[in-house]
Amino acid sequence: xxxxKQNSPSLSVQEGxxxxxxxxxxxxxxxxxxxxxKYPAEGPTFLISISSxxxxxxxxxxxxxxxxxxxxxxxxIVPSQPGDSAVYFxxxxxxxxxxxxxxxxxxxxxxxxx
Amino acid sequence: xxxxxxxxxxxxxxxxxxxxLRCKPISGHNSLFWYRxxxxxxxxxxxxFNNNVPIDDSGMPEDRFSAKMPNASFSTLKIQPSEPRDSAVYFxxxxxxxxSYEQYFGPGTRLTVT
Numbered sequence: 001x002x003x004x005k006q007n008s009p010s011l012s013v014q015e016g017x018x019x020x021x022x023x024x025x026x027x028x029x030x031x032x033x034x035x036x037x038k039y040p041a042e043g044p045t046f047l048i049s050i051s052s053x054x055x056x057x058x059x060x061x062x063x064x065x066x067x068x069x070x071x072x073x074x075x076x077i078v079p080s081q082p083g084d085s086a087v088y089f090x091x092x093x094x095x096x097x098x099x100x101x102x103x104x105x106x107x108x109x110x111x112x113x114x
Numbered sequence: 115x116x117x118x119x120x121x122x123x124x125x126x127x128x129x130x131x132x133x134x135l136r137c138k139p140i141s142g143h144n145s146l147f148w149y150r151x152x153x154x155x156x157x158x159x160x161x162x163f164n165n166n167v168p169i170d171d172s173g174m175p176e177d178r179f180s181a182k183m184p185n186a187s188f189s190t191l192k193i194q195p196s197e198p199r200d201s202a203v204y205f206x207x208x209x210x211x212x213x214s215y216e217q218y219f220g221p222g223t224r225l226t227v228t
Contacts, residue, residue, distance in 0.1 A: 017223055018165030030214050034215060034216070036219075041221070041222075042221055042222075043118070043205050043207070043219030043220050043221050043222055044157070044215045045219065046217070046218075049215060053115070079219070089156070089157060093215050093225045101147070101159050101162055101170060102147075102159070102215065102217065103159070104157035104158075104159075105156060105157075106155070106157075107156055107157070107180075
C-alpha cells in the first residue's frame with residue numbers, strides 16, 4: 001500500500017514555463033515533507049522541504065505547497081530550465097523521536113524542452 | 115567533503131550467488147539507511163540504523179537479506195542466495211542526527227542477477 005503517491009509518472013514542459021509536480025499521501029501521521037531530485041546514475045539529492053505547520057515554503061525557483069486537508073503537496077518550479085530535467089521524489093516522515101525514516105513516492109520524470 | 119561512498123557501483127551475478135554491498139556514511143553522521151529502487155515499487159526503505167543499532171528492518175523483503183553495521187563508518191547489505199527479482203539499484207544514505215529529516219544519498223549500486 002503506497003502511503004505516498006505520485007500518480008503522474010512523467011511531465012514535459014517548455015523551458016521558461018512553470019513545472020508543477022504533484023504528490024498525495026494517505027498517512028495522517030506524516031508531518032514533514034521533502035522533495036528530492038535525482039539525475040541518472042546518481043543518488044537522490046535533497047531539494048526542498050516543508051513542515052505541516054506551514055502551507056508554503058519557497059527557495060529560489062522552487063516552491064512547495066502543502067494542503068493538509070486534502071493530503072496533497074505540490075512542487076512548483078518557475079521558470080523551468082533544461083537542467084531541471086530529472087526524476088523528482090516526494091517523501092514524507094512522521095515525527096516522534098524514534099521514527100526518522102522517510103517514505104518515498106515512486107517519482108516523476110520531468111523533462112524540460114529547450 | 116566526501117559524501118556517502120558505496121561499492122561496488124555495478125554488480126552482475128548469477129542466481130544463487132551471495133552478494134555483498136558496502137557503504138561508508140558521511141563522517142559524523144549517526145543514522146544510516148539502506149534503500150532499494152525499482153520501477154515497480156520506486157524507492158523503498160529496507161532497514162535503518164541509529165548509532166550502529168538496527169532500528170527498523172520491516173522493509174527487508176525476506177530472510178535472504180541481512181544488514182550489518184559493525185562500526186560508525188561501515189555497513190553491509192548481504193543477499194544470500196540472490197535471485198533475479200533482486201535486480202535493482204540499492205542506495206545507502208546517512209543523516210546527521212536522529213530525527214533529522216534530510217538524508218544524504220550515495221551514488222547507488224546497480225545489481226543485476228541473471
